Amino acid sequence: MARQVYFHIGAPKTGTTYLQNALWGNRAVLRTQGVLIPGRKHFDTFDATVVVREKPRRGRRADEIGNAWDRIVEEVHNWSGTAVISHEFFAEATAEQAKKAIAALAPAEVHIVFTARDYVRQVPAVWQEALKMHSKLTLSEFVEDALADRLTGPWSWRTFDIRAVLERWAAELPPGQVHVVTVPRPGTDPAVLWDRFARLCGIDPSSCDPSTDMANESLGLVEARLLQEVHPRLTVLSGLPERHRWTRGFFAHQVLVPREGERFGLRRSEAEALRARALDAVEQIRLRGYDVVGDLDELVAPDPLPELPHPDDVSDAELLDAAEDVIADLIMHVRKHIMQSEHRERRLRKVQRQLKELRERQSRTRRLLSRIRRMAAQVRRRIKQRRS
Structure with missing residues (x-):
């Protein structure tokens, strides 16, 4: 059984994808240091969150998803060093679900990382x-x-409320086994976050290359508003896989994000309310005695708060201008894929013609061989007749 398990449970949008890519990208190196990243593939950990959170499992992958958490626990049980489990959706678990997940990893010493x-x-x-x-x-x-705790699912206050998430997950753990890793201020080298996280988990940061996929996934001001306007027209994309592939994967990440639009922010009253929540969270972290890796001041927005435009203030003219550019981009996307498709079709037709010619040559060769065999048989008969 693993001696220690560092269970990274969230929160969403705190550099988790960056850290997970660094872990999986350096998985072989980490094994040489006695650190296990359990799972056959990166997506297995997401599947494990589905089981731990007791979400419905449907479709052709239902059985595979259903066994995901058990497979990870088994790997941890068969490992003798340190294990690191990481996915931000674990943060949504209830107190009872968190208790069961931690118990499944016993007798390893479990450390919750947030x-x-x-x-x-x-x-x-x-x-x-x-x-x-x-x-x-x-x-x-x-x-x-x-703020009213009316949202549900992984993109809700439930998953990024520092105080509530740690109360659920750390209820039966000593404070020294609960770690809060703070995300550095904007403009800081991302490697600082990796250095903090890695050292906490007993990983030599310098032995790994954390510069995996660091693509910016943020929408700009006008782009976010444009996506809001487009949504009602995408009724054909009814299922989660469809929305993930086409709205998020294609339209947002391939069309809108590369425009690198203007950064946006909150209304002052909203920002102040969240800043007050952050101050309360920091106070609770101190009172609970959780281990802090980084600086708690990084969890509190600077005062005065920066003035940034709000998506609701985007004008119709700005929307129209962006929509025209996006339509042009979409035409170029369609043109590119049509041309690629036509190129593949031309290659396919060429291959089909070559196959047809090859079959015709094979057919002629078979006919020629058949004729030669008949002629050879006639020669053998004549030779036999002459000898007799």
Whole structure:
């Protein structure tokens, strides 16, 4: 059984994808250091969150998903060093679900790791993810519902409320086994976050290359508003896989994000309310005596708060201008794929012609061989007749 398990449970939009890519990208190196990243593939850990959170499992992968957590636990049980489990959706688990997950890892010493970020930056980032998955809420509505705890699912206050998440997950653990890793201020080298996380988990940061996929996934001001306007027209994308592939994966990440639009923010009253929540969270972390890796001041937005435009203030003229550019981009996307498709079709037709010619040559060769065999048989008969 693993001696220690560092169980990284969230929160969403706190550099979790960056850290997970660094872990999986350096998996072989980490094994030589006695550190296990359990799972056959990266997505296995997401599947494990589905089991731990007791979410419905449907479709052709239902059985595979159903065994995901058990497979990870088995790997941990068969390992003798340190194990690191990481996915931000674990943060949604109830206290009872968290208790069962930790108990499944016994007798290993379980450490809960929570990466935390300034709420004033985090909440707009979380709203963007919800928006990409067809949330109908404006940014202000999202903040209002988040503060009132009316949101559900992984993109809700439930998953990034530092105080509540740690109360659920750390209820039966000593404070020294609960770690809050703070996300550095904007402009800081991302490797600082990796260095903090790695050292906590007993990993030599310099032995790994954390520069995996660092692509920016943030929507700009006008782009976010444009996506809001487009949503009602995407009724054909009814299922989660469809929305993930086409709205999030294609339209948001391939068309809108590369435009590198203007950064946006919250209304002052919203930012101040979140700043107050952050101050309360920091006080609770201190009172509970949790281990802090980084600086708790990084969890509190600077005062005065920065003035940033709000998506609701985007004008019709700005929307129209962006829509025209996006339509041109979409035409270029379609043109590229049509040309690639036509190129593949031409190659396919060429291969088909070559196959046809090859078959015709084979047919002629078979006929020639058959004729030669008949002639050879005639020669053998004549020779036999002459000898007789």
